[in-house]
Amino acid sequence: MHTHKNRILALTMLTVAALSGCGDGGDATQTPPPPAPAPGTTVTAAQMNDTDLNAILAAANDGDTITLPAGKFAMLGPLQITAKKNLTVVGQGNGTDPSKDTILSFKTALTQNGLSVTTADSSTFKNFAIEDASGNALFVQSSNGVTMDTLRAEWTTDPEHTSTMAYGLYPVKSDNVLVTNSIVVGSRDAGVYVGQSTNITVTNNDVHHNVAGVEIENSHNAIVEGNDVHENTGGILVFALPGPTRFLDTHDVIVRGNTIHDNNLPPADNAQGLVLTIPPGTGAMVLASQNVEVTANKITDHKTTGVLVTSALGAGITFSPETKDEQGNPYDPYERGVYVHNNVIRDFGTSPGGAFATPTADGGLQDFTLGFMAGLAAMGQPQVFPAVLWDGIVDPATGSGLEADGSGGVYAGNLQVCSMGNHIAWPEGAAFPFENLDLNLIALMTGSGGPNFPFSERLTCTIELPEVTGRS
């Protein structure tokens, strides 16, 4: 990635040089003619209702730009785009100020969803807000080339208790996806949720007061970079879940350079389902995914842990091994090739939540948590969970050396799960950094062994992962 940045710099310098080259030509420089206006429709304020706007969207030609006026406009039903190419929907400003920005309000809508888009290759959505849409604010599926830029998707009032916005920005079953410069607030599931997609870049967004901040799910080749993710239940999630039809696996994801802080919100009242797998107070969570790198992030103030890496088994997710995705692949519940390194992680683990606070009789790990904390207390150590947690479950098919009960075991080479070289702020009074906890969960459950802490040998490794390129 450094080479990429260098390349961009080099290009910029070339451009600067080229410009100055032109300027050197003396006083004869001609002002180029203004570009012809893009074909399309400039929508009037009077047309800013779902009936008229849908008629405009239906009539749009491939390549059109639909320009929305500033103001806040109420919609009674969803806006829809189907079967278009190279369509751009652009509003004014960044969607925050109704006097000069474009805001689409679905507060009084009769049916769910804000803007729903299906089969719109090379589409761009830019400079507007979608407020108070039940279901999904902006949903784009089955499209190759999706840009969401400078948008705001928000549940505006008391999202913790009233939100019915499942997802904010939601590209799914799509390829070449860019979500950037946007604000997502108050979804009861994931704010930015990219599912069943490939070649994804999610960058420079401000995502808060959701259950999951940013989620990459059942997807391939994703970059999550430079986002500010805060005050969600969990910050950034890299998940593979059973159920989806296009892909059952997640692989090749890099989470880097994000600011992830204070993701300690209890799940929204309306949250339900697999998103509740996130223990509140988790900075980043990697679930049943392969080739995932979490690096150069600043991860601070999380009451459960900074980074949680778990198999589906560890998360209690059940699945049918017979079910295959459209590629013919079954669900893969294991973590392999995970590398958590060079992150700044501080202020973590003071009050573990979710499964770690759920009574053991209900399938939770509360007994373990209480025992772990008691052990720390007995040693005179601060009673906190470490910065990085791994459930320690190894795939018997691709790992080796597992015990008869399925516990233990190691992966070789780049299949390993590694957490090394993070910049950990030691908890106050600690005698060691609290960097890693290898739960060795199966041994914990069967009583055949226990977690590895403070030195987690299996996590102390480095690996090399394939390059992740994101949106191409």
Added chain:
Amino acid sequence: MTTPCTPAPRPASAKAWLAPALLATLFALAACGGGGSGGGEATPPPPPPPPPPPAAGPTIFDPSEAPTKLSAWHLVTADGAKLQLDTALVPYDLNTALFSDYAFKLRAMYVPAGKTIAYQAEGALDFPPGTALVKTFYYPKATGTDPDAMPVGQKTQTAQGTSIDLGTNRLIETRILVRKADGTWAGIPYVWDADQKDATLTPQGKYLSMELVPDTGASQKFTYSVPNTQTCEQCHASATNGSGSAVPIGPKAGNLNKNYDYGGVVQNQLAHLDGLHLLSGFTGVGEAPAIADWRDTGQTLEARAKSYLDVNCAHCHNAKGYASQSGLLLTHDNVGSAAADTWGVCKLPLAYVGTGLPGYKYDINPGSPETSILLFRMSHVGAGQTMPVVGRQTNHVEAISMVNDWIAQLPQAPCAP
């Protein structure tokens, strides 16, 4: 309906070259007053080759050139007192129909003269280009309480036939699904004018304030939604993620396999189409599939639920439909199959996160309709919960009861709490 006599069957060979309206008139004459050959069963001799047909009967437009008024199609006529299908149309009904806020529907198909429908046991019948499927939505008239809302009756449809009495019914919209020359389909919605004499092209959709008045009990106000072009696709592009070319949803062999009252003559619909020589490749009613009428208490709950979910959900909830990303697949073939998680049993929802109430965790929790999200979403209205997301603003109380009973008796084990 116009003639008290039993109409004679129409030979399809004649249909190819005779204007249908003229044909009907000839037969009416032959059967009732003509010839004195005695009895309505008489078959007339083959008529002589006629002159070129007059410009009567339906005109099928390319959807991009749809006329502003429905009357220009000559598919139906309405005079404020009665809506009448053109005689070239064949009306039909479905074993199980999509619920649309208790609207009644008069369905009919127009197949161009000389063309046939390729019969297939699975999926919609393969109609020839130039076909128009014509569906008129209407309600029994009722007396309401709010002058700003159109009062409509909350009843269960049993009416069939070829006309609608506008003394007792109110027309709302007529949707035309046309198969174009290139084989693709497109939907064209018309909303009926206040005088009930014609309908106006409304591709942008329309909201109508209504008051649904039951025979007994309190009425409820709701907003009836005429779908726009995109919404049509969302349901009808059922094999392409709800985008692009629409396909018919209702007229599948299994759903057409039932009797219809053709104005006094009751006949199996597939046999009727076959008798009109409109079907090719048809292997007989005996071999045709039939899905249950979900209202038929003589059928098993499973058969009724499979039918209802297929017709009301599976246009989106199939592996190629608009809701495929949910992984909840509610086709007739899939519901009840061994892969129970794929039709909701103990399946955590993927693209939806909850009722906001405790206890609801799975789409279907066998034995526990009161904690099954599928039933919750069927039985609520409002932006946050309503399923289907298109075309329902009121609860289908009779179907909710049936699906409740079905979930309650499912043989699968209850899900983990």
